[in-house]
Amino acid sequence: MTGSPRTPRPRTRRAGVLRPVAGVVAGLAMVGAALTACGGGDSNEAGTKEFLIGFQGPLSGENQQLGINAYNGVLTAVDLANRTGGLPFTLRIVASDDQGVPEQGPTAAQKLIDNPDVVAVVGPVFSAPTKASEPLYSQTGLLSVSPSATAPALTDLGFTSFYRVIAPDTVQGAGAAEYLAKVVKAKRVYSLDDRSEYGTGLSGAVERGLKQAGVAYTHDGINPTKDYTSQATKIMADGADAVYYSGYYSDFALLTKALRSKGYDGAILSGDGSNDDQYIRQAGAANAEGTLITCPCSDANTDPAATGFVSEYKKVNSGLKPGTYSGEAYDATNAIISVLRKLGTGASRESVLADFGSVDFPGVTKRIRFERNGDVQGSTVYVYQVKDGQRVVLGPVSSLVKP
Amino acid sequence: MGSAEQISQLTIDGLMVGALYAVIALGYTLVYGVLQLINFAHSEVFMLGAFGGLFASRALVPAGATPSGLTSAGLVLFGLVAGALAGAAAAYALERCAYRPLRRRGAPRLAYLISAIGASLFAFNLAGKEFGRQSIPVPDLFTNGTVVTVLGAEISTQSLVIACTALAMLLAVDHLVAGTRLGQSVRAVAQDAECAGLMGVDVQKVIVVTFVLGGLLAGAGGFLYAMTFNASYTMGFVPGIKAFTAAVLGGIGNVRGAVLGGLLLGLVESFGGYLFDASYKNVIAFTVLVLVLLVRPSGLLGTRLGRPA
Incomplete structure (x- = not known):
C-alpha cells in the first residue's frame, strides 16, 4: 500500500467533530459543579416561598473569567438579600453555562426557561450568545438582564424581555x-x-x-x-x-x-x-x-462609593476581589430583587417583566434606570x-x- | 516599510512556525513509517509536553523576574528538556496503553483510530481539569528583543531560540534515522517489519523508540510553541492537524519530507495570511495541500512504504 493520504483525511475531520462534543460534555460537568456550589446557599425552611434567579454566561471555555466575575456578583447580591433583605421569600441561583459562544446560547437559555421556578435571568454575559438566546426569552416572556452584553444592535432587534445595565458599544x-x-x-x-x-x-x-x-x-x-x-x-x-x-x-x-x-x-x-x-x-x-x-464600567475596587459592595463581595467569594462585570451583575441582580420585593410572594414571570421597565435605584456602578428599548440611561x-x-x-x- | 522588508519578514515568520510544524510532524511521520498508523493522540503529547516545560520553568523562575545571560540559556534548555521528557513519557504511556494491547490482539486498523481518539479526548479533558481552562503563559526566561535585522526584518530573541532549537532537533533526528544503528533498525522495520524481525531486529523495541522519539520532539516543540502562544488544554488540536498536514504534504513516512512539508506550510500560511486575510490562512494552506496531492498523491518526497509492523 502506498502512503496515500486519502484514507486519513476524513479521519482528521472526524476527530474535529468529536472535539466540540467533548467540550460540551466538559461544559455540562462544569454547570453541574456550579449548581451544586450554589445549591448550598439556599435555606430550605418549610413553607418559605423560593424564587430562582437564572444566570447565563460563560463558566467554562477560553473567556470564562468574565462569566465567573459576573456569576460571583450575582451570588453576592442574592446572598446579601437572603441574609439581610428581610424578604418574604428566599432566593436561589440556577447557573447555565453558554461558554460565551452563540452555539451554546439557546441550549443554555432553554435550560433556564424549562425550569418553572426561574422568575428572571441575569445574563447572558456575552453579546453573541445574547443575540442567539433572546428570541427564546422573548417568546417565553422571561426577563433577562445582561450585565455586560454591549453589542449596540441588541436593543434594536425587537426583543421584548431584554434589558442591560451596561451602555452599548x-x-x-x-x-x-x-x-x-x-x-x-x-x-x-x-x-x-x-x-x-x-x-x-x-x-x-x-x-x-x-x-x-x-x-x-x-x-x-x-x-x-x-x-x-x-x-x-x-x-x-x-x-x-x-x-x-x-x-x-x-x-x-x-x-x-x-x-x-x-x-x-x-x-x-x-x-x-x-x-x-x-x-x-x-x-x-x-x-x-x-x-x-x-x-463603560468603573472599577469597584477603587470607587469610594462601592466599598460596601467590595467588602460584601469579598466576604461571599472567599476573599476574591470584584472583577470586570461583577458590579454590573450585582446591580442587575439587585434590580430584579427590587422588583420581586415589590411584588412579594405572588411574583410571576409576567409581573416581574411588566414591572422591570420602571426600575429606578442607585446601583454601585451607576443609577439603574432604563430607556424604553431596554438600554440603561447614560453611562460614562x-x-x-x-x-x-x-x-x-x-x-x-x-x-x-x-x- | 518597504516590500523587500515585508517579504523578508513574512519569510522569517513563516519559517519559524513552519519549523515548529516540522518538529511535530516528525512524530506523525516516524510512527506512520513504522506502523502505518496515524497517531491522532500526538497533538496531546505536544500539549502535555508544553505543560511539562511550563511547570518546570515556573518552578525555577520567581514571578516577575526576568533572568538574563547564561541563566536564560540554562532555563530555556531546562524547559526544553522537561518538555521533551514529559512528551516522551506521554508518548510512551500512549503506546503502552492505547496501542500495544491492540497490536497484541491483531486488532483491525480502525480500532487503533478509535483508541487514538479516545486517548486524545481523555488526555485533553484531564489536562483541562487539572491545569484549568485558561491559557497559561510560560514565564519570561529571557528579555525578548530584536537581535539581528535581516533585509530589514527584525528577528527577536524568541524567534532565534525557536529556530536554533528546531534546527538542532531536526538535524539530530535526521542523523539518528539516517546514520545510526538504531536508525537503521527503524528504517528496516519501516521497510518490512516481518523481515526485520526475522533478521533479529527487536520490532517491539523499535516501535517504542519511535513513539518516544516522536514524544521527545513534540514535547520540546510544545514548550517552544507555548513560549509564543501560551499553553492551554486545547492547544494541541490545531498545531496537531497542521503538523499532520505537513507530514502528508511532504510525504508521510519520510523524515526529510516532514521537514520540507512543515516549512512549506508555514510559509504558505504566513504569506497567505498577509496577502489575503489572516482568517483565510487555513483555507489557503489546505488549498495548497489539495493541489500538491492532486499532482503528487504520495506527497512531495513520498515513496512507497513497506509492510507495517
Whole structure:
C-alpha cells in the first residue's frame, strides 16, 4: 500500500467533530459543579416561598473569567438579600453555562426557561450568545438582564424581555475614539475586531467616532487564533500609530505579545472584553505594560462609593476581589430583587417583566434606570492602563480629554 | 516599510512556525513509517509536553523576574528538556496503553483510530481539569528583543531560540534515522517489519523508540510553541492537524519530507495570511495541500512504504 493520504483525511475531520462534543460534555460537568456550589446557599425552611434567579454566561471555555466575575456578583447580591433583605421569600441561583459562544446560547437559555421556578435571568454575559438566546426569552416572556452584553444592535432587534445595565458599544466606541483622537493623538488607527457580534459592533462604533474626529483608520477583522504574527506584520506595514482591538482578553493578550515581539511602538488599546487581569497574566506583564483599555464600567475596587459592595463581595467569594462585570451583575441582580420585593410572594414571570421597565435605584456602578428599548440611561466610559503589571483607572474619558 | 522588508519578514515568520510544524510532524511521520498508523493522540503529547516545560520553568523562575545571560540559556534548555521528557513519557504511556494491547490482539486498523481518539479526548479533558481552562503563559526566561535585522526584518530573541532549537532537533533526528544503528533498525522495520524481525531486529523495541522519539520532539516543540502562544488544554488540536498536514504534504513516512512539508506550510500560511486575510490562512494552506496531492498523491518526497509492523 502506498502512503496515500486519502484514507486519513476524513479521519482528521472526524476527530474535529468529536472535539466540540467533548467540550460540551466538559461544559455540562462544569454547570453541574456550579449548581451544586450554589445549591448550598439556599435555606430550605418549610413553607418559605423560593424564587430562582437564572444566570447565563460563560463558566467554562477560553473567556470564562468574565462569566465567573459576573456569576460571583450575582451570588453576592442574592446572598446579601437572603441574609439581610428581610424578604418574604428566599432566593436561589440556577447557573447555565453558554461558554460565551452563540452555539451554546439557546441550549443554555432553554435550560433556564424549562425550569418553572426561574422568575428572571441575569445574563447572558456575552453579546453573541445574547443575540442567539433572546428570541427564546422573548417568546417565553422571561426577563433577562445582561450585565455586560454591549453589542449596540441588541436593543434594536425587537426583543421584548431584554434589558442591560451596561451602555452599548456605541457609547464606548465614541468615548474610545475621542480618547484616541485627543489624548493618544493618533494620526492613524488600526481598528481590528474578532468578527464576533461584540467585536464588530464595537469596532464599527469606534470607527464612526474616528471618522467624526477626522482621524484616519484601517478596518480589519480576524477570527480568534493563536498566531497573530502575520496580523502584527500587517499592522506594522499599515503605519498606524495606534491599534484598537475589539475582542476578548485571551486573544488580545496574544495580539499584544505578537505586536511587542515585532517591536511595535504605537499605542495598543482594547475594549471592555479585554478588561480583566487575565489579560496581563496571559500577555505577560512586560508586554502588557502601557496598554490601554476602555470600558463603560468603573472599577469597584477603587470607587469610594462601592466599598460596601467590595467588602460584601469579598466576604461571599472567599476573599476574591470584584472583577470586570461583577458590579454590573450585582446591580442587575439587585434590580430584579427590587422588583420581586415589590411584588412579594405572588411574583410571576409576567409581573416581574411588566414591572422591570420602571426600575429606578442607585446601583454601585451607576443609577439603574432604563430607556424604553431596554438600554440603561447614560453611562460614562473609563480608560484603564496597565502600569507596573496592574490595571489602574486613569479616569473617565470626559475628564481625560480636557487639556 | 518597504516590500523587500515585508517579504523578508513574512519569510522569517513563516519559517519559524513552519519549523515548529516540522518538529511535530516528525512524530506523525516516524510512527506512520513504522506502523502505518496515524497517531491522532500526538497533538496531546505536544500539549502535555508544553505543560511539562511550563511547570518546570515556573518552578525555577520567581514571578516577575526576568533572568538574563547564561541563566536564560540554562532555563530555556531546562524547559526544553522537561518538555521533551514529559512528551516522551506521554508518548510512551500512549503506546503502552492505547496501542500495544491492540497490536497484541491483531486488532483491525480502525480500532487503533478509535483508541487514538479516545486517548486524545481523555488526555485533553484531564489536562483541562487539572491545569484549568485558561491559557497559561510560560514565564519570561529571557528579555525578548530584536537581535539581528535581516533585509530589514527584525528577528527577536524568541524567534532565534525557536529556530536554533528546531534546527538542532531536526538535524539530530535526521542523523539518528539516517546514520545510526538504531536508525537503521527503524528504517528496516519501516521497510518490512516481518523481515526485520526475522533478521533479529527487536520490532517491539523499535516501535517504542519511535513513539518516544516522536514524544521527545513534540514535547520540546510544545514548550517552544507555548513560549509564543501560551499553553492551554486545547492547544494541541490545531498545531496537531497542521503538523499532520505537513507530514502528508511532504510525504508521510519520510523524515526529510516532514521537514520540507512543515516549512512549506508555514510559509504558505504566513504569506497567505498577509496577502489575503489572516482568517483565510487555513483555507489557503489546505488549498495548497489539495493541489500538491492532486499532482503528487504520495506527497512531495513520498515513496512507497513497506509492510507495517
